[in-house]
Amino acid sequence: MSKAKKQKSAVEWLDEGYHLAESGELEKGIEYFKKALEINPNYGMALNNLGWYTAQLTGDYKFALKHCKKAIEIDPNNYAAQHSVGWAYRGLKDYKNAIKHFKISINKPDPLHYTDLGLTYISLEKHKEALDCFDKALQGDKKFYKAWNGMGIVYLNLMNYEKAIECFEQAIKFEPQYKQAWINLGEIYIELGHNKDAIKCFKHIVEKIDAKDSDVWFELGSCYSRLSRYKNAIKSFKKVVEFDPxxxxxxxxxxxxxxxxxxxxxxxxxxxxxxxxxxxxxxxxxxxxxxxxxxxxxxxxx
CATH class of the missing domain: 1.25.40 (Serine Threonine Protein Phosphatase 5, Tetratricopeptide repeat)
Known part of the structure; x- marks a missing residue:
């Protein structure tokens, strides 16, 4: 007789689901988190990951709140879930509650948690508090590109373009595939009237990161238009229509x-x-x- 196949534990489903989700297979990862919860309905990290990654995939922040809050009810010291709840509140533009939960999450210092708290302060135009959060994130990890990007956004809002460019370039240095930093850098160059430099940023995105981003193709076409490079502009705008008819x-x-x-x-x-x-x-x-x-x-x- 052959041996019965060993059933996976909730922990194994969670770990495999996490690796799948982090590698971009969100839907499959979500199914694995559900499998973990079938075995243990009160598994806090499975609840948190189900809420977090489902919202990443669908934008359903209310779903994330429901599941991540349940994880906190099970364990108030689940700092990952506290962060997820803060992130979901920020997605719903409830910044007061977002800050409340982010502040709890940084009881266990984490560059991502400080960065998301900083981004929430940006939404409230509290630039000093935001910069303080990004500084703390970078004290924990000087290569944390999302904190550099957040800091760049603050300086962009303050119209300190030189500092903003430095920050976005640092973000790109530590994560060359970070699309948002390339977009932010391109937008600064547009603001400064440096369309050729903006074109380099947007071309990098469509050639190396995301060839199907219709918004970036539109920005590229607009830059070519301002430079009277109309044939290039036409190629870019046609790409917009290809991906967004x-x-x-x-x-x-x-x-x-x-x-x-x-x-x-x-x-x-x-x-x-x-x-x-x-x-x-x-x-x-x-x-x-x-x-x-x-x-x-x-x-x-x-």
């Missing part, structure tokens, strides 16, 4: 670019598509009028 702004932007290249007929096609999606879009209506005028002027030249 109902993006009316990208569609009428394509119309504008074709107008710049004196191809108003092609431009009109895109603007009409834009107006099919959003008939009340006044910007698209203005572009359509402009394209009609360009077309009339071209006819008069013949």
């Amino acid at each position: 109902n993006n009316s702004t990208a569609l009428y932007s394509l119309g504008m670019m074709y107008g710049k290249l004196e191809d108003p007929a092609k431009g009109t096609e895109f603007v009409k598509k834009s107006l099919e999606i959003d008939p009340e879009n006044e910007d698209a209506k203005s572009v359509l009028k402009l394209l009609n005028l360009i077309q009339e002027n071209l006819k008069n030249k013949i």
